[in-house]
Structures are given as C-alpha cells and as structure tokens.
Amino acid sequence: AQKVTQAQTEISVVEKEDVTLDCVYETRDTTYYLFWYKQPPSGELVFLIRRNSFDEQNEISGRYSWNFQKSTSSFNFTITASQVVDSAVYFCALSDSGGGADGLTFGKGTHLIIQP
C-alpha cells in the first residue's frame, strides 16, 4: 500500500525566512511519481511539480526547490526568502507506475503561515 507522511501539521515563519516542508513516502513500486500541490485560501489545489522515481535530480524554480532522495524515501520542498503570498496548505502526493490521477495518494498537508 502507498503512504505519504507530512509530519509537519503547521509551520509559521517570518517573511524572508527559508522554510522546508518535509514529505516521506512508502511504496512497493519501483516506478512511481511524486507531486507537490499548493492550496491557497481560495480552496483550489494548484500543481507545483512532478518527479519520477528514476530521476533523482533536484529541481529549482525561482524561490522553490525540491530535494528528492530515494535512499530516505523523501521529497522535501524548500521555499527560499518566503513571502506572505506563499501562505497556503501544501500537499505532497504519490502515484503508482501508471501515474494516473485515480491512483494518487495524498499526505495530510502542511499549513504554512508566512507572517509579515
């Protein structure tokens, strides 16, 4: 069975601080996909990134970066120089080898609060 653990229920930091959101996953598949989504106060989830299990290269997109480590089954998300607009709930998700949306397993989410 697949499982995604986001141990941090809520994180509060002051604007401009760096913050890392942790994600640990469990799967028996050798091929799988990992995702991060952002849920702002408006409610809809917004896709941020997908990572394939066979690609451990870290990725940077502006202030966002992701660290994928198969050895520790982790896919952590770092926001550098955080801004108030980054305040949201962030979900990590795992999909099996098909990569289909019907096979997504979500973590419980981390509520990130950026204080001005």
Added chain:
Amino acid sequence: DGGITQSPKYLFRKEGQNVTLSCEQNLNHDAMYWYRQDPGQGLRLIYYSQIVNDFQKGDIAEGYSVSREKKESFPLTVTSAQKNPTAFYLCASSRGTAPRGENLFFGSGTQLSVL
C-alpha cells in the same frame, strides 16, 4: 476563461436529506474527479469518470453517487447513507482518458455542513 466551477460554495444538509454538489468544466477535459478533504487530512478520492456515461468508485464511495451524462458536468450527490458528510469537497478534471497527476485542474470547492 476556461476552468472548473463548483457550486454552491457553502451547502447545508439536514439529517436524512440528499444534497447534490455541482461541478462544471469548460476545459474540454475527458476525465473528472471528486475528492473529499477533512480538516488536517489529505484528499481522498470518492468517484471518478474518464468518459461520458461511465464512472468508477474511488476509495470512499459509500454514501455517494454520481452521474456523467455530459462531458462538462459531473454532479456529486451526498446521500442520507453518508453518516459523516461534513467536509470540503473538491472537483477536478484532466485531459485524456489516462490522466496524470500533473494535469489535474481543481475547482475551488464546496464546504458541506450538517445542520
């Protein structure tokens, strides 16, 4: 602008009552999904449909029903059999019949509460 519209934003249900949540998309997406979100919990899949007139149960389908008579619409009915319906319900859609997690577009959700 293309997108997914969920209505109403807030909905109240009386004991023993069925209620229907609306989800409409004008993205010409083939697949549509309903998720349930409880406070401090991740999203759980209720039902999904990859093509008109066909749908499949997700992980927590008991107490819910759906229909897919039109490509644009995928309403969810919360029946009286659902004993704990209070939750935030999210509708999503994606391209193709073999969608991937990165192709999911979400609506802004409906908060259902029991009176």
